[in-house]
Amino acid sequence: EAGVAQSPRYKIIEKRQSVAFWCNPISGHATLYWYQQILGQGPKLLIQFQNNGVVDDSQLPKDRFSAERLKGVDSTLKIQPAKLEDSAVYLCASSLRGPNYGYTFGSGTRLTVV
C-alpha cells in the first residue's frame, strides 16, 4: 500500500513570499489532516478535511493560510505571505474515517523562511 505522499520535501523562501504544499493521501482515505510542527514541539493541527469538506480549521491562521481539497482526494496548503515564524515542518496525515482507522503520516515538507 502506498503511503501518504507530500511534496516538495524542502522549501526555502524569503519572508512575504508565497508557498504551496501538496499532499496525496492513501487511496480511499476520506479524512485528511494538515499539521504544523515547529522544531522541538509536537504537531499542531491546522485543518482537518472529511472528503472535500472542512471538519476543523480552528487553529488555521486564516489571514495567511489557506487549504483546499477540491475533489476529496489530494490537497494543497498555501501560505501567503510567509513570516519567519512559519518556519516548520508541515505534515499531512490521512485516515479511513477518523484517527482510529489507518491513521498515517506523510514525510512532511520542511519550510525555511529567511
Add this chain to the structure above:
Amino acid sequence: KNQVEQSPQSLIILEGKNCTLQCNYTVSPFSNLRWYKQDTGRGPVSLTIMTFSENTKSNGRYTATLDADTKQSSLHITASQLSDSASYICVVFDYKLSFGAGTTVTVRA
C-alpha cells in the same frame, strides 16, 4: 497548558543500554494512547496503541505501559540500537489527537 507532557525533553544513551520515556496526560476519558517514533526529516510512525483498559503493549524492543489511575504512560526501549535515535511522541485520543512535544533520544556507539 498542554494536555500531554513528556519527559525528559532529551536524553543520550549508549548503544545496548535501556531507557524509559515518560508521558503524563490530563485528557480524560480517552479512547487510546499512542506512542510514535519520528526519525529526523520523516513523519511520525506508530509504535504502539493502547486503549484505556490495557496496561502494556509491546512492539519488538519497545514496550509501552499505561496507568490510567495516575494518568501516566511510559515507553521502554530495551537494548538500544543506533537506529533508535529519534524523537518519540506520546499522543492521547479522545475526540481529537493531543500531541506531546516529544523526547529526543540519541544513541551513541
